[in-house]
Amino acid sequence: xxxxxxxxxxxxxxxxxxxxxxxxxxxxxxxxxxxxxxxxxxxxxxxxxxxxxxxxxxxxxxxxxxxxxxxxxxxxxxxxxxxxxxxxxxxxxxxxxxxxxxxxxxxxxxxxxxxxxxxxxxxxxxxxxxxxxxxxxxxxxxxxxxxxxxxxxxxxxxxxxxxxxxxxxxxxxxxxxxxxxxxxxxxxxxxxxxxxxxxxxxxxxxxxxxxxxxxxxxxxxxxxxxxxxxxxxxxxxxxxxxxxxxxxxxxxxxxxxxxxxxxxxxxxxxxxxxxxxxxxxxxxxxxxxxxxxxxxxxxxxxxxxxxxxxxxxxxxxxxxxxxxxxxxxxxxxxxxxxxxxxxxxxxxxxxxxxxxxxxxxxxxxxxxxxxxxx
Numbered sequence: 379x380x381x382x383x384x385x386x387x388x389x390x391x392x393x394x395x396x397x398x399x400x401x402x403x404x405x406x407x408x409x410x411x412x413x414x415x416x417x418x419x420x421x422x423x424x425x426x427x428x429x430x431x432x433x434x435x436x437x438x439x440x441x442x443x444x445x446x447x448x449x450x451x452x453x454x455x456x457x458x459x460x461x462x463x464x465x466x467x468x469x470x471x472x473x474x475x476x477x478x479x480x481x482x483x484x485x486x487x488x489x490x491x492x493x494x495x496x497x498x499x500x501x502x503x504x505x506x507x508x509x510x511x512x513x514x515x516x517x518x519x520x521x522x523x524x525x526x527x528x529x530x531x532x533x534x535x536x537x538x539x540x541x542x543x544x545x546x547x548x549x550x551x552x553x554x555x556x557x558x559x560x561x562x563x564x565x566x567x568x569x570x571x572x573x574x575x576x577x578x579x580x581x582x583x584x585x586x587x588x589x590x591x592x593x594x595x596x597x598x599x600x601x602x603x604x605x606x607x608x609x610x611x612x613x614x615x616x617x618x619x620x621x622x623x624x625x626x627x628x629x630x631x632x633x634x635x636x637x638x639x640x641x642x643x644x645x646x647x648x649x650x651x652x653x654x655x656x657x658x659x660x661x662x663x664x665x666x667x668x669x670x671x672x673x674x675x676x677x678x679x680x681x682x683x684x685x686x687x688x689x690x691x692x693x694x695x696x697x698x699x700x701x702x703x704x705x706x707x708x709x710x711x712x713x714x715x716x717x718x719x720x721x722x723x724x725x726x727x728x729x730x731x732x733x734x735x736x737x738x739x740x741x742x743x744x745x746x747x748x749x750x751x752x
Contacts, residue, residue, distance in 0.1 A: 380453040382428055384416070384444050393445045394418045395548050396438050401451070406432045413451060416444070417548045422661040431455060441547070499525040510534040516543050549630030556691050563608050567733065568687040568725045571740055574710075575703065576717040577750040584720075585623070585651070585677050586644040588700055591746035593619045593640040596673055599739040603672045605693035606730035613695075613730055622671030622694075623651060625658055626681070632658045635671045644752070679703060684721045695730040698743070699723035720747065 384394060394416035401413050410426045417423075431453035438444050497519050499507070507514040507530045517533045519525045537543065546554055560566075578587070596603035596619045605614045619640050622633040634654035636647055657663035674697040676688045684701040701721035708717050722744065726736040
């Protein structure tokens with residue numbers, strides 16, 4: 379038999395959730411025919427068949443999470459081992475490791491061998507969980523790493539009293555992982571200031587002005603337009619500025635990337651962002667459009683809030699936040715005046731850049747924003 383495994387989905391994408399199967403067991407498919415749609419943290423990806431053949435088995439149901447290198451479908455007939463995409467089950471190998479792998483391959487996609495340090499459960503406890511309608515993957519052991527019958531029963535009681543637990547999927551799942559990774563790795567510091575934008579012409583595109591200002595500041599203060607590797611204490615400083623734009627959606631947070639912002643007109647940048655927003659709404663945005671940001675903008679002020687401590691997601695070292703623009707009484711030319719003020723927040727990874735560099739970056743950003751026109 380030949381097994382088609384979930385292929386490498388690109389930088390940083392190690393798992394995907396099955397959204398919809400397009401083939402059934404027994405179907406004869408041709409090479410490049412659509413097999414399954416899967417959802418990653420970046421987009422919905424359509425996975426084609428690598429060969430012509432008949433489907434002998436599917437691994438996983440809609441809603442299951444499959445990791446890169448785990449099987450998706452099995453084809454009838456003999457086949458040669460071709461690595462991580464289509465491989466043959468080696469029945470001649472009788473080592474314990476091979477036996478565990480065989481047991482996994484013929485099971486459901488979500489049933490994977492426990493990793494070191496991961497909670498475990500005996501078959502009897504798993505059967506109890508199934509009988510009580512408890513998702514064993516969401517149960518945490520009260521002692522050690524072995525889930526007990528009491529742990530499952532407690533989970534069942536909580537489920538009856540409080541309702542079902544909803545596991546995070548797709549974008550929200552990856553967002554949670556990225557936030558935890560940031561908390562573990564980044565040494566964040568946030569600074570705040572205001573930009574007086576009262577003199578902007580009517581109809582000015584706030585987001586594009588922010589993107590332009592970030593590009594100017596990043597070129598003059600490149601320490602914040604950087605990727606940092608905490609394991610090797612090394613950094614990669616970029617000459618081009620690729621701005622990730624945080625986009626809110628019902629499915630979670632997407633961050634498409636506007637590339638080479640200092641080399642493009644604001645009109646071109648706006649057109650590019652609008653196209654990516656449409657693709658996000660349809661969940662058709664290519665994964666490549668969500669990768670490679672060197673710095674990020676969170677324009678949360680389009681919704682609400684004045685200041686924030688935005689989260690830096692490695693390997694980036696900085697993120698700019700813009701709050702709600704409001705009329706405010708401030709000193710202007712030595713007298714009190716009502717002016718339009720944009721509150722700004724900047725979080726940076728203090729491992730990779732100094733407070734002085736961050737403060738100068740924010741000052742350059744404000745100076746560009748306070749220009750009436752470009």
